[in-house]
Amino acid sequence: MYAIEVENLVKRYGNFEAVRGISFKVKRGEIFAFLGPNGAGKTTTVHVLTTLLRLTSGKAIVAGHDVVKEPIEVRKKIGIVFQDPSLDRELTAYENMYIHGRIYGLDGNELKEKIEKLLRFVELWNFRNKPVKTFSGGMQRRLEIARSLLHEPEILFLDEPTIGLDPQTRTHIWEYIKAMKEEHNMTIFLTTHYMDEAEQLADRIAIIDHGKIIAEGTAEGLKKLVGNDVISLKLEAPEKLKCLKSDFIKGCKLLSGNRVHLEVENAAEALPKLFLLAQKEGVKILEVTYHRPTLNDVFLHLTGREIREERGESTLKMIARMRLRR
């Protein structure tokens, strides 16, 4: 049986279709990532699957229950870590855990033992009596993860689990996510616009853009869509910037900053031919690098845009939102 089954899911806000008929299945015990830029429809999908938003049409079964017909059953079996912080900042870490546990009907020694185990798991036990407002962003996210695990959910939803965090803290959170999967065989559905996050964590990735899934597979499988190698060029004279055409160039995209992105079978063989071609066309190459395809290259191949372009804006938006809340 699948942990999540989604068929032709549509979510409209008024006339605007934020999620446009997506279908996918997540296996039990799998980490499944929704990778896409800002505004792609990731949070909307999470909110529908966690029964916080009602779908417009289509069907979604989560942990064996229909999200529309059996929302209470779904809620009992899932945990959620939201993109926006949802802790009570005036209370201590322990108090936040305790109240959440009580809401889920836990009590007495069982609750106390679980709180201790989970606060130790996210390395916050020594900070249990400190108010959350004194915690760093990374500590707060760790506490949210611990809190979401209190009622031992079958499926954990993580909406942009490391947005706005520094690289070291992000790596730390990735370790907890991997441990949850390995130690508890938990199904994890996460959304992210960080390609490295999807690549590091996910067994399978669905790339979402403008409310549609445009590709799905393992990171390696998705990269095969691009081919073997990618050459990045920086060129002089933007007015001359154009796609170079030749048989050995399988794909060519013009990017911002006078950059050109070429998909080739074999970069080592293509480079000498490329220099000759550029010379013939009167195009001056300032910089050349080449690499194996990344998920950013996959997104570019499929959409003509880079996920990266939107990343800075999204992170800044998040930081601004968090500051406003304080």
Ligand SMILES: Nc1ncnc2c1ncn2[C@@H]1O[C@H](COP(=O)(O)OP(=O)(O)OP(=O)(O)O)[C@@H](O)[C@H]1O
């Ligand atoms: N309550 C709402 N009313 C109207 N439009 C909305 C609402 N919530 C989201 N949208 C729009 O729906 C689209 C998808 O938003 P969503 O938040 O799901 O995207 P996302 O991929 O999660 O991006 P982000 O990570 O920035 O939240 C966006 O164009 C957004 O502006």
